Amino acid sequence: MNEGKKISLSLGSGGKISFDFVKKEIISRFSNPILDSLGDGANILNNLVVTTDNFTVHPEFFDGGNIGILSFCGMVNDLASMASKPMYMTMGLVIEEGYDYKKLLKIIDDIKNLADNFDVKLICGDTKVVEKGKMEGIHISITGIGLRMTDYSLPVKNYKNGDKIILTGTLGEHTISVLKAKGAIEFDGVINSDVAPLCGVIENLIKEGVRPKFIRDVTRGGFSAVLNELSYIGNIEILIDEEKIPVNDSVKAICDIYGYDIYSLACEGRMVIVVEDEEAEKAVSVLKDFEVSKGSSVVGEILSNDRQLVVLKTMYGGKTILDMPLGEILPRIC
């Protein structure tokens, strides 16, 4: 029935057409008492963790995901990085006039299904439409609110010699998938984005008694950026063993061909987790129980010596410094 229907400026006008759209396509899907009250804001209770993100990836659909899945996963992964369980979300849509209606519904449905799976309630939102040609496709802003599961805040500041660094899987699939969708690179076969919600995994890890000191999802800036942020926050030296890093051979081959640094490629379903030495084995074992983190491995450790440095011990036995990526070398991938 919605075949060929286009998003019009009216849809974001605040008038009847947008009011009806919100009732029909948003509220009926995400229905819950807070959303249904039709207020300008939403009453919720409790002590909590808040995160926000904007998603502007183009094209909006790529192998293994789309901007809606990305938005939800980005939000819950950020909350998980704060050791919190996602409870509520807000959603802002900025849509180009003329955008395909069915594509929009697909995006909204995917968010809704993930929200249902993880029992996250949409509590308020906003929809704007921008004149054709004045933006490209759709942007999504999302704010998440979660309840902290630990009795301390992440990231901690104090690390000690021998704390272990865990990476939950291979690197770079998301970026490669989006670059292919953009037509920026070509290869045979399919590499699916790694985009995935990791909040369930982290919740389980904490329930099992692991006390993480640092959790961070590997997004823009890649593995290098996360490690450098950790080094900055803890004022510590980090040693990474390249041999231990899980590798997707297809991604590796593409990086070799195109000259990409795999350590600065964004993922959307991978975490870096720091735990004390004695908890590392248990943590990896819990993580491996989940499909989305079955590739988990200890990839390095902390040398707590008041020097901010990330050192990579290469496959060939040499050592090199992993710097913070300087700036954007790739187009929008989230």
Place this chain on the structure above:
Amino acid sequence: MNEGKKISLSLGSGGKISFDFVKKEIISRFSNPILDSLGDGANILNNLVVTTDNFTVHPEFFDGGNIGILSFCGMVNDLASMASKPMYMTMGLVIEEGYDYKKLLKIIDDIKNLADNFDVKLICGDTKVVEKGKMEGIHISITGIGLRMTDYSLPVKNYKNGDKIILTGTLGEHTISVLKAKGAIEFDGVINSDVAPLCGVIENLIKEGVRPKFIRDVTRGGFSAVLNELSYIGNIEILIDEEKIPVNDSVKAICDIYGYDIYSLACEGRMVIVVEDEEAEKAVSVLKDFEVSKGSSVVGEILSNDRQLVVLKTMYGGKTILDMPLGEILPRIC
């Protein structure tokens, strides 16, 4: 020192340049313990009200305001509409590559100054940069979290005959100001946008013992949309007395020339407030004490007869129906 400097893609990359930018231009300005902890999310406490909005107005600067002021005021006005006191905010910036650095700082500064004035803490944010030509200027997404000041939630559902409808000032200045900035209309002189934060006004109203049944800021869809939403929520008939509506003569003249319906023009600093008959006089008196709401007036009343209808008694004594505006008749104004 920032003269001529342009926003680059690097600024939103998640790499060093963006990390430095955020530290230098965002965190140093909005500094507070929660923001300074550098987490992916923010720990906050308490029972609360949440609101979110995206702002895409173009041009970003217009007589009487800019997109930053608009974002902050929109957020606190939404929270005030829920009878809550703004406490925390998140801020997402999506910026076109090549955007003027000084303009960006002006926008951020204006938000920061308002946040300081109303003691609202920025607790997390996100910055993305989009390729030149793939969007226009800057978009801002903002989520606000506030503490409810009443022992009941707004809007209430039950209204009674004689409940009074208050409008806090003249209509349409914001839309006219933006249309002029767009070059869509021309006139001599200056009409400043009405954009203003009304949270302090509402806080005072409630402190003075008034128990509002409905509060809504007049934004997209204008006065007509707010009244029709009220009529829908309460399942009630509303009678508005046109003679009582505060008028800006310049705006009225421009509407007459260009054929705009003043009742569907967006404001960004006006509220519709419903109170019981016996509280109306006191409410107007409290509102008039503030510069931003000194034009407050009782403009109508509720006829609680299970019929959703908004009736306007015109200047000439006739009656006409104020419908929900159908869709966007005007370009982006927020």
